[in-house]
Amino acid sequence: MKKKILIAFLLLLTGVMSVFGFAAFNNSVKLEEKSTPTIATLEPAYAVTADTKEVQTRLKKWGYYTGNVDGINGPKTIAAVKAFQKKYGLTQDGIVGPLTAAKMGINLNQSSSSSNYSSNDRYLLAKVIYAEARGESYTGQVAIGAVVLNRVEDSRFPNTIAGVIYQPWAFTAVNDGQINLEPNQTAYQAADDALNGWDPTYGCVYYYNPETATSSWIWTTTTVTQIGKHVFAV
Amino acid sequence: MDKEKITSVDYEKEKEQNKSNVNKDKETKKKSNAQKAIPGLIVAIVSLLIILTCVIIAYYQVYNSSKQNANVLEGVYASSYYSMVDNVNNLHVDVSKFSTLSTKQSKLNTLQDIMGDCNYILAGLSVLPIDEANSVSAIKFFNQVSGLSEAYMQKLNNGEELTQEETLMFDKISLVVGKIKTNFNKQNAGMYEGNFSFVDASIFDDSGMNELSLGMGDMTSESIDYPAMIFDGPFSTALETQEVKGLVGEEISVEYAQNYLKNTVFEGENAKITYLRETNGDISTYDFEVNLDGKDYDVQVSKVGSLVITISSFAENGDAVMSGEKAIEIAEKFANKIGFESMKSVWLEIHDNVAYINLAPVIDDVIYYPDLVKVKVDLASQQIIGFEAVNYAFNHTQREPEFNLTISECEEVLGFDYNILKTSKTVIRLDGGREISAYEFMCERIDGIYFYYIDANTGEVARTMKLVSVEGVEKLV
Numbered sequence: 001m002k003k004k005i006l007i008a009f010l011l012l013l014t015g016v017m018s019v020f021g022f023a024a025f026n027n028s029v030k031l032e033e034k035s036t037p038t039i040a041t042l043e044p045a046y047a048v049t050a051d052t053k054e055v056q057t058r059l060k061k062w063g064y065y066t067g068n069v070d071g072i073n074g075p076k077t078i079a080a081v082k083a084f085q086k087k088y089g090l091t092q093d094g095i096v097g098p099l100t101a102a103k104m105g106i107n108l109n110q111s112s113s114s115s116n117y118s119s120n121d122r123y124l125l126a127k128v129i130y131a132e133a134r135g136e137s138y139t140g141q142v143a144i145g146a147v148v149l150n151r152v153e154d155s156r157f158p159n160t161i162a163g164v165i166y167q168p169w170a171f172t173a174v175n176d177g178q179i180n181l182e183p184n185q186t187a188y189q190a191a192d193d194a195l196n197g198w199d200p201t202y203g204c205v206y207y208y209n210p211e212t213a214t215s216s217w218i219w220t221t222t223t224v225t226q227i228g229k230h231v232f233a234v
Numbered sequence: 235m236d237k238e239k240i241t242s243v244d245y246e247k248e249k250e251q252n253k254s255n256v257n258k259d260k261e262t263k264k265k266s267n268a269q270k271a272i273p274g275l276i277v278a279i280v281s282l283l284i285i286l287t288c289v290i291i292a293y294y295q296v297y298n299s300s301k302q303n304a305n306v307l308e309g310v311y312a313s314s315y316y317s318m319v320d321n322v323n324n325l326h327v328d329v330s331k332f333s334t335l336s337t338k339q340s341k342l343n344t345l346q347d348i349m350g351d352c353n354y355i356l357a358g359l360s361v362l363p364i365d366e367a368n369s370v371s372a373i374k375f376f377n378q379v380s381g382l383s384e385a386y387m388q389k390l391n392n393g394e395e396l397t398q399e400e401t402l403m404f405d406k407i408s409l410v411v412g413k414i415k416t417n418f419n420k421q422n423a424g425m426y427e428g429n430f431s432f433v434d435a436s437i438f439d440d441s442g443m444n445e446l447s448l449g450m451g452d453m454t455s456e457s458i459d460y461p462a463m464i465f466d467g468p469f470s471t472a473l474e475t476q477e478v479k480g481l482v483g484e485e486i487s488v489e490y491a492q493n494y495l496k497n498t499v500f501e502g503e504n505a506k507i508t509y510l511r512e513t514n515g516d517i518s519t520y521d522f523e524v525n526l527d528g529k530d531y532d533v534q535v536s537k538v539g540s541l542v543i544t545i546s547s548f549a550e551n552g553d554a555v556m557s558g559e560k561a562i563e564i565a566e567k568f569a570n571k572i573g574f575e576s577m578k579s580v581w582l583e584i585h586d587n588v589a590y591i592n593l594a595p596v597i598d599d600v601i602y603y604p605d606l607v608k609v610k611v612d613l614a615s616q617q618i619i620g621f622e623a624v625n626y627a628f629n630h631t632q633r634e635p636e637f638n639l640t641i642s643e644c645e646e647v648l649g650f651d652y653n654i655l656k657t658s659k660t661v662i663r664l665d666g667g668r669e670i671s672a673y674e675f676m677c678e679r680i681d682g683i684y685f686y687y688i689d690a691n692t693g694e695v696a697r698t699m700k701l702v703s704v705e706g707v708e709k710l711v
Contacts, residue, residue: 168362
C-alpha cells in the first residue's frame with residue numbers, strides 16, 4: 001500500500017514538474033524567438049541618401065560650413081548650401097535638390113521601391129522560402145522568393161521585403177510561426193537566385209495551394225502557372 | 235457422560251471466545267490499517283492541492299502573458315490605425331490645396347508633404363490585419379500618389395513646369411482621398427462606441443475576412459474610381475501594360491522546343507528532357523525538366539521566338555576550381571550558342587562558389603542595360619546552372635540611341651572630388667519604363683565607388699549607384 005502511495009505521489013510530482021517544465025519551455029521558446037540573430041548589414045541600403053548630416057559633412061570639408069555636424073537644417077546649414085549653390089551657378093534656394101546633390105556627389109535617387117537588397121533581406125527571404133516551400137522543387141522555392149520580390153516592386157503591396165513578408169496574414173508561415181525555422185543552404189541559394197532576378201513565375205504576386213486555400217477571393221486571380229503544389233497568379 | 239457434556243460446553247465457549255477474539259483482531263487491524271492510511275491520504279490530498287495550485291498559477295501566467303501580448307499588439311494596431319487616419323486627413327488637405335499653389339517652392343514643399351503623408355499611411359496599412367483583397371487597391375493608390383509626387387518634384391527641380399493636366403490630377407486624387415477619409419471616419423465613429431478592440435476585430439473568419447477588412451471593403455477598386463497615374467516612376471500605371479518586344483516570330487510547338495533543347499542547349503544524347511507544363515504570364519513558355527548527367531534543370535522556352543527564358547538549378551557542394559574570368563568566358567559562349575548575340579559581361583558577383591554574371595548586348599560600344607541576361611556558373615562543377623532572360627524578352631529591340639552631348643559636357647555634372655575610373659556609352663531604363671541614352675561614369679570618391687548615369691541628351695543625373703559590400707559580396711545599390 002505504501003508503495004502504491006509512493007508511486008502515485010511520484011507520478012503526481014512528475015505531472016507537476018511537467019506543467020512547470022512546459023511553462024518554462026514555453027518561455028524559453030519565446031526568448032529564443034525574440035533573440036533570433038539577424039545578419040548585420042554592412043552598409044544599409046539608404047547609405048547614400050542625402051541627409052542633413054551628410055550635407056553638413058561635405059560642406060564642412062569643403063569650407064562652406066563651420067558649424068557642428070548635428071543633422072539640424074538650421075540657418076548656418078542653409079547659408080552654407082546657398083554659398084555652395086552660388087559657387088556652382090545653381091539657384092540659391094538653400095535646398096539640396098537633385099542638381100545641388102549631384103554637384104555635391106550625393107545621390108537623391110533612392111526610390112521607395114528600390115531593389116537595394118541587404119543581407120537582412122537575403123536572410124528574411126531564405127526564411128520565408130524555407131518555411132513556405134521546403135518540400136518543393138528548387139524552382140518552386142525560387143518562385144516563392146520571386147513572388148515576395150515581385151510584391152516589393154508592385155504598388156499594391158508594401159515596399160520592402162520585411163514589409164511584404166510580415167504584412168499581417170499574407171503568409172501562413174508567419175501566422176503559424178514556421179517563419180522562425182532556420183533556413184537551409186538550398187533556401188539561401190534560392191533566395192540568392194530570386195534576388196539576382198530569377199523569376200519562374202514571370203511577375204506573379206500571388207500563390208496558393210489549391211488543395212488547402214480557403215479564401216474564395218484567391219480563386220478570382222489569374223493563374224499563370226503551377227509549380228509543384230503551388231499555383232502562381234497575378 | 236457429564237464429563238463429556240462439560241467438555242462440549244467448554245469447547246463451544248472456547249470457540250465463541252476465539253471467534254470474538256478474531257473479530258477483535260480484525261477490528262484492531264482495520265483500525266490500525268485506517269490509521270496507517272491517513273498519512274497517505276493526506277499526502278495525496280496535499281499533492282492534489284499542489285497540482286491544482288500549480289495549474290492555476292501556470293494558467294494565470296499564460297493568461298497574463300497572452301493578455302500582455304494582446305495589449306502590446308492592441309497598442310501597435312491602434313497607433314498604426316490612428317496615425318494612418320490622421321495622415322489620410324492631412325493628405326486630403328495637402329492634395330486639395332495643391333492646384334491652388336502658384337510658386338515653385340510652395341509646390342515642392344506640398345509635394346514633399348504629400349509623399350510623407352502617403353508613406354505614413356502605407357506604413358499603417360502594411361501593419362494592420364486587413365485581408366489582401368481589401369487592401370491592395372488602397373495600397374496601390376497611396377504608392378502611386380507618392381510616386382507621382384516624386385516625379386513632379388523631379389520635374390520642378392529640373393526647371394520644368396507642371397502642365398495644367400498634371401496639376402489637375404491632384405483634384406482627382408483629392409476626390410478619392412476624400413472618399414477614403416469619409417470611410418475611415420465612419421469606421422472611427424463605430425469604434426468610439428463601446429469597447430472596440432483591434433485585436434478582437436483582427437481575427438479572421440472562415441472566409442478570410444474580419445471586421446477591419448470589412449471596413450476597408452469600401453476602398454476596393456470596385457467602389458472607388460481610382461485615376462490612372464502615368465509618370466516616370468516605379469509604380470506608374472504605364473508599367474502594368476508592359477509590351478513584350480524581344481519575342482518575335484511564329485509560335486512553336488512543344489516538340490520543336492524539346493528538339494531545340496536537345497540539339498542546341500543541352501547538346502548530346504544524355505539529356506533526358508521531360509515536358510512539364512505551360513506558363514501563361516506576360517511571357518508564355520513551355521516548361522521542361524532536363525536531366526543531364528544526373529543533374530536536374532528546370533527550363534522555360536518561350537512559345538514565340540523559341541528563346542530560352544530561364545534555366546534553374548542549384549550548385550552542389552564543392553571547392554571552386556576555376557576563376558570568375560573563366561566563368562565569364564563560359565557564360566558569354568553559352569549565351570552566344572543559344573542565340574543571344576553580342577553579349578558581354580558587365581557585372582560579376584561570386585557568392586558561395588557560384589558566379590552570377592550579368593551579360594548585356596554591347597553594340598557599337600553602347601551597352602544596352604535594359605536587355606540584361608543573367609547567367610549562373612558553378613565554380614566547382616564548371617557548369618552553367620542558371621540562365622535568366624526575362625528582361626531581354628521584354629525589352630530587346632532594334633534601337634538607334636542618340637548621344638547629343640559629349641562625355642566631357644556630361645562630366646561637368648559630376649561636381650568635384652572624384653576620380654573617373656571608367657566611362658561607357660549606355661542605354662538605361664528608368665523606373666517608369668522609359669529608356670534613355672546615358673554616359674556611365676565609374677568614379678572613385680572619398681567614401682567609395684559610385685556609378686553615375688548622366689542623360690546624354692539633357693545632361694541630367696538619371697541614376698546614381700554606389701558600390702556597397704554585403705556579406706563580402708559587392709553590389710550596386
